[in-house]
Each structure stands twice: as C-alpha cells, then as structure tokens.
C-alpha cells in the first residue's frame with residue numbers, strides 16, 4: 001500500500017501557480033504544507049466550539065477540552081508513548097528542547113559537568129545548551145561527523161564520561177538528511193548514567209517513531225513540519241521523569257494551588273503548560289496525526305525513500321557541472337538533499353529556481369557550525385514529503401541546468 | 412518578475428571577473444561587513460590619503476549581487492575624493508530605496524533591478540555600507 005496518487009488534491013496550496021508556473025514545493029524540511037483535513041479541523045474549532053480549556057463547565061468548553069486532550073492521546077499513540085500524560089504540548093521543538101535545558105538541566109547540571117551534542121545539530125539543539133553551560137559552568141562536547149555527514153562513533157567512549165549528564169542528538173539531520181544511530185548512542189550514554197535527548201523535528205514527520213524503543217529519555221517534535229499548524233509541537237518523556245522535574249514557565253493552569261508567596265504544581269503534563277494554549281493548533285495537530293496514520297508511516301517512509309533515491313540519481317545523471325551533494329548515500333538518508341554548485345551561490349540558485357515556481361531553501365538551514373566545518377557559507381536544500389512527486393524532481397534538475405547555464409561565465 | 416532584471420550582463424561580468432579583488436598592501440583602513448542572514452561577507456582595504464581614496468580592494472564571499480556590487484563600487488571610487496565617495500554612497504542607497512539618486516550612476520544603474528527582489532537589496536548594499544564604515548573610520 002503506497003501513497004495514493006490523489007494525495008495532492010488534499011493540499012489546496014499545491015494547486016496554485018507561482019510566477020506563471022505550477023508551484024513546486026521542495027522545502028518541506030522547513031515547514032510542510034497542510035492538508036484540507038487539518039485546515040478544516042482548525043476552522044471547525046473556531047467556528048463551532050472556540051472556548052478556553054480546563055475551565056468552563058459549559059458544553060462548548062467541555063468539547064474544546066475533550067478535543068484538546070484527544071489530540072494529546074493521538075500524539076502519544078503516534079509516538080509510542082505509554083500514556084497521554086507523557087506528552088507535553090509546546091509551541092515547537094525549540095521550546096521543547098529549551099524546556100529540557102531549563103527544567104531538567106538547571107537542577108541537574110553543575111560546574112564541570114558535560115553536555116554532549118553533535119557537530120550537525122540545529123541551532124535549536126545548540127544554543128539552549130550553550131546558555132545552560134554558561135550559566136552552570138558546564139562543558140560542551142561534540143560528536144564529530146565524517147565527510148559523508150555520518151557521526152563518527154569510534155571515539156564515543158571517550159566523549160561520554162562520568163561527568164556527562166546529557167547527550168542530545170538530532171534524529172535525522174535537517175541538512176545532511178543523515179538518520180543517526182540514536183539507539184547505539186543512547187546505549188553508550190545510559191551505560192554512563194547520562195540522559196538522552198532526541199531532536200525529532202525531522203523524524204516524527206517522516207518515519208515510524210517509537211520513543212521507548214529509540215532509547216530516548218526526552219524526544220522533541222514540531223507540528224508544522226508534520227502537516228500540522230504553525231506553533232504546535234511537543235515533548236515526550238516518561239511520567240516519572242516529568243514528575244521529578246521543576247516547572248518551565250509559571251502561570252495559570254500549571255498550578256495546583258497558589259498563595260501570595262508560593263504555589264504548588266499541577267499534575268503532568270499540565271504542570272508544563274502554563275497559560276492559555278494554542279487549542280486550535282493542538283486540535284489541528286491531532287488531525288495531522290490522523291492523516292498520517294491513515295496513510296501509514298511505513299508508506300510515508302517508503303515514498304520518501306523512493307523520491308530521495310530518484311532525486312540523488314536524477315541530479316547525478318543531469319551532470320550539472322560543479323554540483324556536489326552533501327551527506328550520505330540513500331541507505332542512511334531521510335528526504336533531504338542539500339547541495340552546492342561551484343561558482344554559483346546558493347541564493348542565486350534559489351532565485352533562479354523561484355522563477356520556475358520552485359521553492360528550495362538557500363542558506364545555512366540553522367546549522368552554521370556544520371557549514372563552517374565544510375568551509376561553506378551556505379548550501380541549497382531540496383526536501384520532500386508525502387505530496388512530492390517525481391515530476392517535481394525533473395523540474396528541479398532541468399532548472400538547475402538552466403541556472404548553471406546562466407552563470408556559465410562565472411564557472 | 413524577470414530574471415534579466417536581476418542578473419544583468421554587467422553584474423554577471425563583475426561576478427565572474429571581479430575588479431580590484433584582494434587586499435591592498437599598506438592599507439590605511441580595513442573594514443569587514445557581513446549579512447548574517449545569508450552569510451555574505453565583504454572585506455575592504457583602502458589607502459586613504461590627502462582626502463582621496465588612492466587605492467581600494469575587496470575580498471569576500473557571497474552571492475553574485477553582493478560581490479558584483481562591491482566590485483563595481485571599487486572600480487567607481489578608486490582615485491576619487493572621499494567626499495565624492497560619500498555622495499556616491501548616499502546616491503546608491505537612495506537608488507536602492509527607489510528614490511532619485513541625484514548623481515550620475517553609470518553602470519551601477521544595472522543594480523536597480525535588484526529592488527524588485529526585496530530580500531536581495533541587502534546583498535547589493537553590503538559593500539556600500541562597509542565602505543561607509545571604512546570612510547568614517549579613516550576620518551577619525
């Protein structure tokens with residue numbers, strides 16, 4: 001069972017033309033497009049039962065609360081959590097990672113402790129730890145990557161020490177596309193008593209994730225990359241871990257009782273959900289999970305693998321002079337293909353592609369240290385999802401040849 | 412929007428054959444500029460003496476617009492008075508805002524097309540803003 005050929009009909013945005021050309025959206029690693037089913041779920045909330053949750057005793061408030069919590073249960077099942085309470089809703093994965101750094105890190109990480117990251121982390125999984133390390137006097141270390149964009153695990157035993165408190169790793173790299181061996185890293189981390197944080201921004205949308213099988217202690221994901229509205233996402237962790245943690249933000253809803261000078265905390269997960277939440281967004285996230293479950297994550301992964309393999313082959317066969325693809329071969333790669341072309345700057349490439357209706361990302365994709373290590377200021381990234389079709393890859397390959405032609409003098 | 416408005420021949424020519432590329436020996440002032448959003452970088456080195464830009468070179472990496480604009484700029488200001496260069500900077504910035512330049516722009520007019528691509532305006536002005544900073548430093 002694959003992805004139905006009619007899938008593009010579910011995505012209204014894909015019907016339009018841009019600069020007189022059909023829209024070719026190849027920037028799903030940045031944010032995915034949204035199917036009608038998700039948009040309608042959000043509209044239904046606002047049109048039929050918009051009310052604040054966990055407060056009103058009236059019918060539409062009860063419905064809003066029920067749908068919000070139903071969305072949590074869907075996400076929990078989708079990620080293989082033991083129960084809905086293990087899912088904390090956040091605005092995005094960035095907030096989920098910050099939550100761990102603040103609420104867990106501040107309590108447990110002290111001077112001289114170590115935080116192990118990788119050289120391919122997104123800024124979202126670098127900067128919160130830098131802030132924490134500066135505040136607590138901790139030391140940051142990094143797992144290096146090789147020239148194929150694969151993590152070098154040979155020295156892992158030396159990188160994880162008795163002082164290591166946290167190992168935080170991107171599951172699927174948003175620049176290389178590399179699928180990292182999280183389970184292997186987690187085993188080594190746990191053997192030394194460190195906790196494992198996984199940045200799942202690029203894995204939850206694209207493959208079957210089983211947070212408990214993965215060996216993670218914390219798993220963050222972001223809704224807008226998995227068909228859901230902007231401003232949705234969350235954090236998974238085991239109940240016991242969430243319970244022993246301090247709160248992150250203080251305010252309404254996260255409390256159990258409040259006096260003028262102190263407060264006690266609500267149960268998990270609400271302890272971490274201070275203030276009025278994006279209820280419509282969460283309900284949209286629930287609808288997105290329904291949509292992905294109907295497709296089947298195995299079918300999603302197989303489709304992307306086919307498109308990615310096709311893209312790698314097509315770019316090779318097009319023989320675009322000076323083109324280099326970053327990252328590993330198809331066996332260790334998600335639906336991300338970043339590349340550079342000698343003598344043509346990524347922004348110029350992206351600009352020319354735009355006139356063909358093609359959306360790709362040009363820049364450092366929030367992985368500046370990764371690009372710096374490669375001696376690059378920027379790269380171009382094409383990324384794929386359930387609605388990507390081979391014809392779009394063909395359009396990309398042809399447009400790249402045209403770009404190369406335009407800048408031929410510069411080569 | 413047509414690509415030809417952006418990638419005029421003179422721009423592509425300066426991109427592939429940059430003028431005054433490198434570093435001036437015995438520079439009296441050097442200055443770096445960067446566009447953090449897209450990673451364009453420009454390094455200017457100048458010899459400013461007796462109120463005249465005696466020599467200027469640029470180095471850096473970035474897109475065709477940022478590099479060509481810097482190349483054209485060095486060609487234009489080399490050997491010119493500091494005051495004249497200052498007027499040209501103002502005129503270039505005005506042109507990129509869509510206002511009257513009030514100066515003879517010559518080849519630089521080719522960069523007007525960039526205005527139709529708002530995110531690229533910063534690329535075109537990078538070298539000029541770096542020059543502005545360098546001349547201020549030289550005046551101190």
Ligand SMILES: Cc1ncc(COP(=O)(O)O)c(C=O)c1O
Pocket residue numbers: 029030092093094095122124125170172173174199201202222224366
């Ligand atoms: C690997 C990875 N981590 C983190 C993020 C940050 O996601 P968000 O901006 O939704 O928090 C992204 C996406 O930009 C990503 O690709």
